[in-house]
Amino acid sequence: MPRKAGRLIGLSLLGLAGVVIVVATAGLGFRAYRQHLAAETLAIRSPKGVQEGEFVDIGGIKQWIQIRGEDRDNPVLLFVHGGPGGTTLPISSGWRSWEKHFTIVQWDQRGTGRTYGAAGETLAPTMTLERMTQDGIELAEYLRAHLHKHRIVLVGHSWGSFLAIHMAKQRPDLFWAYVGTGQVVGRTTFEKAFELKIARLQTLAASTSNNEALAELAPIAARPTMSEENRLIAEKWSRVLALPVDRIQLAGAIPPRFMPDFSLLDWYNWRKGVAFSTKYLTGRDGPMVQHEVASLGLEFSIPMFFIEGDSDGVTPGGPAEQYFSQITAPHKEFVWVRGGDHFLPFNRPDEFLGELLTRVRAYARN
Template sequence: MRHIVLLLLLATLAATATAADCPTGADDARARAVIADLQRIVTPNGVQETYATPIGGVEHWIDIRGEDRDNPVILFVHGGPASPAMPSHWQFQRGWEEFFTVVHYDQRGAGKTHRSADADAVAGTLAIDRYVQDAIAIAEHVRERLGKEKLILVGHSWGTVVGMKAALARPDLFHAYVGIGQVINTRLNERLSFEYGLQRARADGNATAVAELESIAPYPGDQPITRDRIIVARKWPQHYGGLNAYRDAEQDYYYGASLLSPEYDCADRRAFFAGNVFTLNEVLDEFLTVDFLPVERFPIPVVMFLGRHDYTTPSAPTAEWLERVQAPHKRAVWFEHAAHMIPWEEPGHTLVALLEHVRPLAQESPTR
């Protein structure tokens, strides 16, 4: 889930996405060139590469960036499903690259990977376990390519479902797990998000919002969580800052990032939107059954980045789970001016938190 609601919103946008959504003028080309030049890794021991490699029968696109190959490696599992971070990481990541080598990949059905794959062949494979297997295979691939014993695994939103399961299945691959906008129990998240939206709407005297929300109450209740109910339930929590603190439901800065991304061209951008439509019906039902509440032991250090205003994947269940779970090391880091989009909303604080709480956990064996 970066997040199921983004998936729903992007699916709507995808229906109208055309070539007009891609910049073609001289000014646009110059702007892209400036960003590409700023993003160039020029240090002697740096790495900068974007390429496709076969993983689980699908050509996955991978992006690797960092100023020193000796730095710890972050493997970032994006949200959505099918909302890749590759076209927007230029907005927040440049500082990370001085201290980490950062790896992104477009998951099956997402972005550049969706563009290069046979959609009919991939459609039947879109299940959580397959995404987890992909993440593990990519971790093994990156570990060998960069000569590392282990990686730092970071998941965002939907990517926390994939990331948590990958860490539980193969703890030997990872120094630590970092959850950003962590999903713990989907139905609980839905209830808390709905209650927040209704409480804010009533306090605001927003009769339209109250009427819409009460029309699906109790939510989720005992009824199926359908796409139509999700759209109503999530509309108003986002309006009141539950996705982007202080920005209402605004996401233009995130959607627009791909227009200037050095890694994405026009066809990739269209695939970004199309991938959301492609994956929606395939994964929604399974996603709605996700539940990590029974997990009482976590095999590796775990750090949770918690947005104080996050009501897309509400932070309270994650903080409570972290309090009671047994792990070699655990830490909660609160972001007081962020909701769900922490790296984009508080990029400086995110880097500081990675340096203070995560990088010290990444100690390589001298024999590697």
Template sequence: MTYLLRLSRALASTRALLGKVAALACASVVGGCTPSTTPIVDGSGKAIPGSVARLRQVRLGGLDQWILERGHDTRRPVLVYLHGGPGSSELPFVRAFGADLERRFVVVSWEQRGAGKTFRAGTDPRTMTIDRFLGDLHELVAHLKRTFAKEKVYLLGHSWGSALGMLYVSRHPEDCVAYAGTGQSVNVAEGERLSYEFTVRRARETGNATALKELAELGRPPYAGDPDEVLAKVTKQREWLQELGGTLYDKRNASLATSIVMGAPEYSLGDILAYPKAIAFSLKTVGPEYLRVNLLEQVPSVSVPVFFLQGRMDYTTPSVIVERYVEKLTAPRKELIWFDRSAHSPIFEEPATFARTLIERFESVGPPPR
């Protein structure tokens, strides 16, 4: 989430947006202003028969929510991607790094309530609850099973989305062939404390006096104050975490985030401008409930195969907690797979290795029932 918080601040900056807005305005004049996704094509540039490349809205929980469906063959299994945050849409990143997955699955990127293209400034904060998100997901899965004539789907959750994924699997195992989590959230409050302690430790090791001063002023989480104050404190800690190596294995990759979002054909200028507002709204509303999630207590067992694809250097959702969880979790099959050149986001930091690993694990559990 850290690089997305930084992206959010960049998008909220007039100076950062000035050139991009002009470029997008020109593009809108030349190519039209309706967001869309590009077709999946063969070597000659023709759309592949039986493929799907569709950006559309579906009604979930009384709210129109956006999904992106992409796959070379609609007969393939459906893979639902649950983005992080809360409020941190990752549709542009899944789109940018998901080509290998699209060859083996119909990849569905869901813009959740309060995030991305689904965000609306008038969204009732009272609907921003974990139960409502799980209800939305249940409706989405039912819709996708009907649309693609499937009995079950695969789930892939990242960060906040991984908490939703495990909660969903525990409630609705009948819907799921298997689950994979990356940047897995387990005990969110403990994770925040460990993340802070790691950041302080790295600041000491590197002799970063500015970081030590600002982190001391923040103090150990949980943070007190009104929602704006808490958001500012979390953002500051996460910025230092990224700077000191606990979010991205190579922090230079953070600079790619802005260009990926700006270049996403699925996003309008309005979507881009609303991106930081969506993150802030989601963190202020459902964020406090998210901090109370503890899968060690809430999901001690599941009845479907589960795989955890973790970055060795992840201190956003610290992998040490994931190790403990995997040891205690009861499941018909469970596996923890390490990515040594990743931190919080192996799916984006090592995309080819991640896709190959995920495909191997998911296909090893057998084809889903038709």
């Protein structure tokens, strides 16, 4: 009997493994089919279009870029992603309309996505603001030569806005204009975010009559410094009170999991890259907290645009607006998007494009 029972268990496990294999194979097949349909939807078919993806030698390593657009004669727009480590390749199907007016370049920065996958942990000593700023400058120089353009439009989001504004300040000759969204100006951005977070937690605590939360939050609200102790208290009550957070609500036609030419290995490298980049670029010792963009100087020689959501809970626009009021530029515009959160380019891509066309496009020649 024991031997017979063992055989039955073994057969059951084999059967279960077979079912798992069949289900996994079917799932992968369905994903491949959906990716094929997505590739057809996103294909660039215009005679003067461009649709490229390649590794480029930048900063001594291979870095991945994607270039897409309906007309090579259009201005080039380099999108510098946030995160850090947050490649935009799987979440950019909403930019299809952008590609009618600009040639869009997406870049997996040092420590991100496919660039991380190609180099791995060997990048650790080079994960600095200075090195990555130089990477961006080298990429802009490459794009000018490769796409035969005099200058390009530079757009930075979140961490990417902090990186890109350093690029714009160092080499304004490469860019027609700078556009920041979810603009990070330094420690003051995150101090304001923390202050607003504590205020929102107090409101939630009061609405549920949570006296313990109100008691712990009151002294922090009186002096909302980002100490480790205060952060731990804020995290605790964020979980308990279920504080809503800004999340990407994508407006694109293609769900990220079905984006073409984005493999399961790419997803693995995406997750690894976010963790890796976050380790070196954020936190108390990260450059966004240790450096203020005002230290670069307040004079810019190219047009400057900030497009900010007035409901951004990650990088509140108040500090960015105050900084923007101090800078000088040949032309500058600060735009508030009502009801907009931290992810404007992704959840309101057509509205964001409208601002680019109305305000920025006129400054971008070839």
